[in-house]
Amino acid sequence: MDQPRITVLMGAYNAEGFLREAIDSVLAQTVGDFEFLIFEDCSTDSTRQILQSYDDPRIKLYLNATNQGLTKNLICGMDLAQGAYVARMDADDVCMPNRFERQLEYFASHPEVSVLGSAVTFFDGKGYEFVGYQPEAHDEIKCRLFTGFTMLHPSVMMRKADMDQHGLNYEADFVCSQDHDLWTRSIRKLRFANHPETLLKMREHPSKIGNTRKSTQEELSGRIRRRQLDELEVEYSDEEFEAFDRLAGYGLVTGRTGLMACESILFKVLESNRSCKVFDQKILERAVADAFYGVCRSHLIRKSTLGAYWRKS
Incomplete structure (x- = not known):
């Protein structure tokens, strides 16, 4: 495979319930020039078997010998990425078919932007849906990352060269809120934007990290806010x-x-x-x-x- 235009980066741990829908939504993109790095993190359900059932040359499957956690998988994925762009994806969400196409178009017309998210549709698979619109302009995003949160992780695509130029990657200490940490560090050096269209569906369910590791997530986000106040x-x-x-x-x-x-x-x-x-x-x-x-x-x-x-x- 020639050097891909995009690297799609995903971790998978005990994700059997929604994994196929997530993977299929990536493989069905209108832009197919990508490599799909998936880290299987020692699941105890059928996640590994589901992943091994795919026969698509764009998928590069990494089978961890021990559980590493999402952040370490993302650090490794950023280091391994060959694409000019890195697109995040989670194993329980769904990409709109034109997600990559629309994000690449945006990057082409906004060369100053290095990190691009989008509006998303939150859903639970039982009929509940609402659109979460995000601030679109850099300075508004910068303020929202201080007074709240934006740049929803699985919607984001990054210019790899810009991240590398400034030595920006995830930090292993942030086992949760790794995106919050990376965005607040990166936005000091790079331009951010959110695409106005809803390019991703984010699934709400009890097993999300925000529910299962809520206290850890809150503690680490609190550390980030102290850092922002100190700055x-x-x-x-x-x-x-x-x-x-x-x-x-x-x-x-x-x-x-x-x-x-x-x-x-x-x-x-x-x-x-x-x-x-x-x-x-x-x-x-x-x-x-x-x-x-x-x-x-x-x-x-x-x-x-x-x-x-x-x-x-």
Whole structure:
């Protein structure tokens, strides 16, 4: 096989339930010039047998002797990738047939962009679906990665040469939230964007890492947020950090004391950024206001009087 245009990178562990649908959606892409690196991570179900049943020369199957975890598989995959672009994919999601085509078109018309995600459709396979639109512009993405999250991992395609030029790869310490860590490091050096079309379906189910390793994911994302605050040279109390972590993590801050701490650290963030200039100030102000309003609105929805705090802030 000649050097492929795209490397598709996927890990698979106990993924038998949705694996075929995920693989088939990649193999059916309207752009077929890719290699498909799949790391089978010592599953205890029929994952390995399913993978070995495929006879497609684009698939390169790596059978781990011991369980490595997704992050180490991704580090290895980035090192092995031969494509000019690296596309992430998860073993429980579904690519739209034109995903690669549309992302390559975007890269061709936006040579300044190095990392490209997209809007996605969240679904559970039982009739529940909704579209998760993402911020499209670089500076908005940069702020969202601070006040919340975006660049949904299995939707992302990266220019390999740009990642290599800056020595950017996943970090082994981040057994979860490895994408959050990589994006927040990479966006300091590279341009990001999200394609406006829904190019991926992300499956919601109880076995997702966000459910099975929730506490670890929250702890590691908290570490990333501390790093971001430190880069802004923000001084904060434990209470203020807890409030910010809850705001950015899942948009809920409890209690009047929590809302006051959240408001306090957000004002510190805005003031620090005026001198550090990490973020576009106007976009950051809007992102911070939207995030804080969202917290207050969640209290209003729950018919809590704390929702009125927004009017007093």
